[in-house]
Amino acid sequence: MTWNNLKITYKLYFSFGVIMLLAAIVAFWSIIGIYFLINDSESMVKGNNFQSTLKQIYVDHLKWTVNLSEFVMKQNENELNIEKNSHNCAFGKWYYGDERLALEKEVPQLKELLNKIESPHEKLHQSAIKISEIWNSNDSLNKINAIQNIYSNETMKYLKEVGIILIEIIDVSGEHVLTDEHLVSQAKTTNYGVILIVIISTIITIIFVLIMTKGLVNPLKKGVDFSKKLADGDLTVKIDVHQKDEIGLLAHSMEEMSEKLKEVVIAIIANSENIASASNQLSQSSQEVSQGASEQAASVEQISSSMEEMGANIHQNSENAKLTEKIAIKAYEEIIKSNNNVNLTVEAMKKIADKISIITDIAFQTNILALNAAVEAARAGEHGKGFAVVASEVRKLAERSQIAANEINTLSKTSVEIAVKSGEMLNAIVPDIQKTSKLVQEISAASSEQSTGTEQINKAINQLNHVTQQNASSSEEMATSSEELSSQAEQLKDVITFFKI
Template identity: 55%
Template structure:
């Protein structure tokens, strides 16, 4: 991949990845924020509707409470009619006129009926005459029992109003009537739900929502999805037609009487609605609202996506502009510099850097200036190497001629030294043979004296050992004597024992016999040991007299050997000196030949270096002022004669062929200069020829 592509990929690709990541994160953050706002709006709507319905019911609740505390209500219930009273009896009640006048004040567009239910008779005292079923007992109805049980306000389940009324559905709100904590009956009003239904319908239209109200028994108070207004519909009746997954859980959530959120999944298309429920205070009513989740996603997309796309487009355009500017100002100059480097790699050092690059004050300008300095320095170095190769080639030829002359003279000297060396070697061999014979005789005499001395010592040790043996045998004799006495004592004790000691007496007798035999054998051994000691002492005395004579013989032979060695040493020194002279001469001849060979090789290497350095093209005119003047090639010279030093005799044939190195002080201390040469054909040691080894002529 080219630098331009890498640069653009880095410049655009990395920010683009960052853009995608940040856009995704931003989109999700904004999505969650908008979703929370929508959920908060739905919760606010739910609470607003619940509070609105609660306010409407509070006004109606207050009416029934006011009826319950009226004195006329207490009076009517105290003297309540019978359960099956007729219209005449009703009209003849003394407080009837006042009751009607008072209770009808509570009748309005919402309240259709107001009445009392007597605890004593079960009769209904209504604000107008209505024919009731025969023996209609209000005490058995829920609108009577519920407030009595609660000892407070109670709302009935919704029911259908009589035909011809404006409100198709209604509820009864009832409240207990008491006097001095004694239950007299219940005050109740029947109200139509048209006002509440209209209020909720208006809220649905206002917020474009789906708001419904139920009782905790599942009876609908209102739902925008209910079109049949001829009967009261229960939520469980629609269970199968709702088309919801896990419908039992959904119904349980709706009718739980608690405020919470939940999801509703439609079985047909898998769409999801978010459900919210909340109870209406002081009632058994529940309000719910459902909001399609797809509408939330649509709002989020409509709000966030355009901003994200616009940001991406702006960033991409900015990156494109930056890439174009960088391509013009940086990449082109880098490619130009790369072209200069390719030219240099081909060997052409004669290049001119673009002045525009050199005049820049940034990294590109620094790179161009460094490249220009590098080409100038390379031209200077190549020029110097070329001149040095010429001088080396010329000097190597002169050294080769001088070395050849030195080799011829050394060869003649080596032949003469070889003849003298051969004669001295023959003389040295004869003297060496005499010295060897004397040395062997000396060794034999010394060995005989040492053996005699050791024999005397051995005899002495044998005498001592015989003495020890005699002592040990004496101990054995004492043990045998003691054993004999013990056996005798044992025989006596066995004789005393009589019949019981006979066996023991036999054993004691045998032991005594063995002890006597041991004592006899020990005496014989003692006698033999004494005779052996006497003989050994005589041999020791004779060996002691023989040792001094052998030692004297060894001393005389040693003196003869020393005289032969002195003669041999003198001859060896002469031979060594001749051999050393011969080695020096041969070494000089060999070194001359190697020097000539090395000079020729050096000249060939110099020519090869000149051919190699010609690969580079330089401008000699431009750099001529910078070239340093080199030394003139060396003059013809000869190697100085060194005095021959004595050296010890060398017996190793491999070491005889090793040349003698000239010892020189280190160049760092003396300031001397020279060249190191080595010949690989004969595996000779590396030698160093110094300038002082050459003599002008």
């Protein structure tokens, strides 16, 4: 994967990592240099301290020797006032203390010399002890010669050896003690190293800045130029960025956006033309619909008037049907009453016929009795003539009564038959009248329902008339809106011409 194809995050991580690494190297080099300077300074301080101590020890021994020499030369002291114990003198305290061990640890080359100086140093102090003992003896005649002899042969000999070894120790320690020139050289080396690393770090940082600038700023400039041209409506512009990091993805997305925008503009141009054409057609259709709605409104008003008249007629028919229903019910009730009266008349005439039958029987019996009376009158002769006349008249009356009774009986039977037929006819008429009454009721109910339906239809027609008028108004508004839409479509086409495709 090339540098340009790396993600910006990785580029930044890598760049800052390198810069931090260089800074760490500079810091590490500086810390190491300072560390060595500190160690060298500590070593130099220790060495200088050792040098000062050794030189002071050397001076102290010289003083010790001077005091001893004065004592030997002057011989006016009662007692030798110098440190005779080799462990308690300044050198002895240092030699048998921790400072000597520290010096041996710091400069191992001195160990042999330090071991070598112990014997002459001890003998030097032994010579001083001998001088002090001889001086304190009673032999005053020979002690001066003895003291001088010891001083010359032993003290000076061992003092010389101790001095030579001390000088060697001082020289050797001086060779291994760091000097100021060494510290300055070490500081310069550290300084030069830091400067060199800083220069290298700066160069590397500049290189990475240039690389990052080339990989980030230049593509961003191209993206800005692309955006400006895109803002000016130039959809033919391309962005020349060939990398796969976030900026490359952004550039690719911007190109895709330009292509999509180009497609949208082309679609808008085509759709605006279609909208303009469709709006014109819609305007014409709206005008036609408006005209048709106006005509429909007029027709609906006529239908509404006709329905109102029809409703009035249906209402009148309903009222007439209700009146007819009442008349039919009343006729049905009268026929029922008449039928009942006919039945009563038939029963009465049957009773009359029965009575007439009785009268006929009486007339028949009377006639028989008259015949018998006439027979008896004929037998009586002259005495029975009057009774015969009466019997003859009674017989005639009986015959006439019988004839009248027969006629009445015949008339009664005929009347009964007629009454029965009338009853049967009335009974036959009653179901028809009932059916007629039911039909009239149904007609009345249907008329009422029809009247209600007519009212609902009339309301619906009124609503339809209102809706039709609204449709007419809406059609006019639609026509106006269509014209405005057509105008806006033309304006949209003019606006879209801003883009170059």
